[in-house]
Amino acid sequence: MKSKSQDATLDDLDRQILRLLQEDAKQTYGEIGNKLNVAHSTVYDRIRKMEQSGFITKYEAIVDTEKMGIPLITAQMIITTDPKETENIAKKMMRYGQVLEVATSFSEELVITAKVVAKDQAELHSFVARSVAPLPGVLRIRTAIVTKKFKEERFGIRPRKEWARLKE
């Protein structure tokens, strides 16, 4: 069965609207319309369609936890697993609040990569030792604590022409 998103396609105007929304989702339809030289009603219709067809999944606020006085450490985990258990482990990892991202990856072995946060190193270790290491099928865990972030962005939508230039 085809998903909603497979039935729809995006043209360059949709992509430009998405890009502007990714920069600032609080812009008005009129502001976006002015930037793209189209009517605000066109922008409204396009955004509604992209929401309904699942291209826009949600709008969220990005909070500066440091400013809020919540000191957090971030770590990247690579969990080597028994291939029979990989899916189950990933699903269990998803349920933990400390885990921000979970994915399965394949290099030489099938592994789970996860981004986790903790108050400090002691809490991180306790989480890994008590909640992750005991999961059936976990063979090994490597954890790297992030010391400095150089870039953190979401994938930015580009018009097709820009894509073509990127591929050159």
Place this chain on the structure above:
Amino acid sequence: MRDEAFYFFTSIGNYTGHSAASLDEFLLKVKDIDMKSLEFHLFREDFEKWIAQTLGDSRLSDDIRSLRIQKVAGNALRDRLYLVVSRRLKELKGPVVAR
């Protein structure tokens, strides 16, 4: 899931894939586990806490604490840890009253 088992790490978040759910298993691991793991857990007091709190053996826990206080490290740590645990196991498996 072996909730009460001891999980061997070499540093924060780095799990070796080895665990021990009993003193017998623990002894076997002490023999072969990465030296970094023994030193990491000894100085974090993880061994003595697990042995006292999970296995309920405060005497063995005290013996291991004394290794930590003496700052035993390297091969000497492996040898002495193996010795205190195997001695205790032998004691626990022996008769209550010697004939």
